[in-house]
Amino acid sequence: MFDALADRLESAWKSLRGQDKISETNIQDALREVRRALLEADVNLQVVKTFIEEVRQRALGAEVVAGVRPDQQFIKIVYDELVAVMGESNIPLAQASQAPTVILMAGLQGAGKTTATAKLALHLRKENRTTLLVATDIYRPAAIDQLLTLGKQINVPVFELGTEVNPVEIARQGIAKGRELGVDTVIVDTAGRLQIDADMMAELGDIKKAVTPDEVLLVVDAMTGQEAANLTQAFHEQIGITGAILTKMDGDTRGGAALSVRQISGQPIKFIGVGEKVEALQPFYPDRLASRILGMGDVLTLVEKAQEEVDLADAENMTRKILEAQFDFNDFLKQTRLLKNMGSLGGIMKLIPGMGKISNEQLEQGESQLKRAESMINSMTREERQNPQLLASSPSRKKRVAQGSGHQLEDVAKLVSDFQRMRSMMQQMGQGGMPGMPGLGGLGNPFGGGGMPMPGQGGYPGGRPGAAKKPKKQKKRKGFGVL
Template sequence: MFDVLSDRLEEAWKKLRGQDAITHTNIQETLKEVRRALLEADVNLQVVKNFIIDVEKSAIGIKVIGGVNPGQQFIKVVYEELVKVMGESASPLARAENNPTVILMVGLQGTGKTTATAKLAHYLKKQKQSCLMVAADIYRPAAIDQLKTLGDQIEIPVFELGNQENPVDIAIQGVNRAKEMDLDVVIIDTAGRLQVDQEMMLELAQIKESINPDDTLLVVDAMTGQEAANLAQVFHEQIKVTGTILTKMDGDTRGGAALSVRQVSGQPIKFVGVGEKIDALQLFYPDRMASRILNMGDILTLVEKAQEEIDLSDMEQLQSKILDAKFDFNDFLKQTRLMKSVGSFSSILKMVPGLNKINTKDIEKGESELKRTEAMIGSMTLEERKNPDLLAKSPSRRNRIAKGSGHSETEISKLIKNFTRMRTMMQQLGKGGIPGMGNGIPSMGDLFGQKGNQKKKTKKVKKKKGFGDL
């Protein structure tokens, strides 16, 4: 997401290297690069024009802070303008004074509307809100069955009357059912078309008039670029949407939709879909998205995702096991799977400032080695996982694990040796440090087993300055 745009913007900053201040003359080449980068990202032309004017106005004559070069100061200006373009602050869902809050989902076919309905219901469930989903799409084959399947998956009820009833009646009865069940939220999935047509708009207008929703959310495909913004404008003009959900933000999207929707349609982006999994829906924060676009990471979102998955009681138990040197292979597997539940290596690293430029091949290599380690552990008995010391004393056990996992006995021995070293050092760290160890702490690559005997090449990495340094 935004990789091409981010790389092009980084090239733009280089135009200001060696300058003492930002002037009308020396900023022009940089602005041209920024303009080109935004157009290549499929941002709406008028949005680009206005953005460049605002950036130039804010940047020229700005007082450059001591110790900060003009390029860094310019990045700060671009960041602030990006946040303004995308909405400045998050736009949460509306809340009705009396339950249920009614949310109407609209959009064209193929944008992921039904899946977005289930994702939103799951999101609200995690917020401790009770939900009902209403299947009002009677035209698309299997749309009702799809919503029911998703409802079973996330354990949220689905109201449906089949595909012979009028969608308006289905919506009305669905809202009434939510009232009877005293639920917090009812989400209505409506029918879409391959393109905007009057019949679809008329039906949506009738549904909206009959149920008076608190939020009307348009689901659009982020991969359509500025066309997503144009679609949002059309829907808003005809049925008055209150916000958008951008789907497929994890795909090969160039960012044009996120940067255009609010400016073109006047309606905020409320959520973004960042994957196929049912929990891959995030509240849209303009400031965090701007940080990602400028390759400055997104620590807040990463922390929030981790907090959703981490059980504090489990962490306290793990800490106790570390201090007593009882950390075992079961604990190791649990922690690696926890990390996977937060996201892939690449998605996690992109949220950490300074780590988003790590070579993709290195990331893939790390994930591959982790899978090999899991395969080795998977061939151990429960007793061996709980007591790794058994393996250190028994060549026959190591040989059996090697055959079962498809790896050599040497690799198994190396894994056990490095795991034992890691466990000892984790215990010493917990008690206040490892005196005299120098650079002897094994890397994750060592633990995964295959790089311990190679000489490591080290490079000095220049720390990137973030906004906290400005």
């Protein structure tokens, strides 16, 4: 997401490079590029006008900071304004003083409302909150069955009374059932329509009166661009909402929805959906999204993803094995599978500062290299996985692995050689040669204390020809090593 917007904004910074300071003259080209970038991203026109004027005034009034280039100063101003436009900070869900907290879900048909309901329930369960889902969509075929299936998948109970009972009565009895079960939160999934109409709004209004929700969340398809903001405003004016959930943010969204909703509707974005899986829901943090838009990555979200997947005891054991150069092929498989659980390789790389420009071709190559290495490791015996040296000293073993995995003998030999080189490098990193993932050290880092080389980097096992050569010298990023 936001790739096109990020590329456009980067061209704006280039117009200021080589300048001594920001001035009325040299800022015009940069502002013109920013304006084009926002309009092409389908940001609301009024939001664009206000944004550009705010940036212009702040840029011209900015004090010159020693050692900071004009383009860097301008990036900081744009970043601050992006954060301000999207709402400054994350606004958490309200909690009732007396359980259960009631959340009413609304939205048009096709926006992903029922799936978002289940995603929200799973998110709350991770926060140790118990939830009951209430199915009131009696109109869409299989809507109730879909919620029942999702509830079973995430182990959250679903209350339903079929398709013959009035939705208002289902909602009312659902809240009563929630009190009876003693759950913390009841989430009511309502019916949607293909467009806003009087019947839908009347039914939503009646349900709202019946259950007096603490939150009314509108689920909006981010692919609709600035229309998402207009939709949020229309719902708010007619039934009163407390926030929005933007879905399909992992798709071909240009960013207009995220940058327009708060300013046009006045209501905050509380969550974003970043995939089809029920785990793919994230709290909305304006500062983190601004960092992604500007190509700065999002380390905090990456760290949170890692912490969700990592077992503390496993991480400590992995750190010990790295420091003692005992990291084996079983550990390698465990870490690559953990990486997959965190999301797609492309999605993870986008969160790492400086990695946002990796092409789809490179990402596909990286995924292919992981699969090649995994297939060869799966053809090894238990002893060979635990002791890679057995393969290093036995051509017959390597030949058997090659035949079993459908690869060439040279591929297996390279895998073993690269793995031993990587193990040595990781040991040096773990002993303080290079920093690991920031904020995690050896306890929360899923790749151990020193980190794990990614596909295409020197020493990565199963990499492309030449991958094991000495890597080119790169600029060292503060607080970040090899992931």
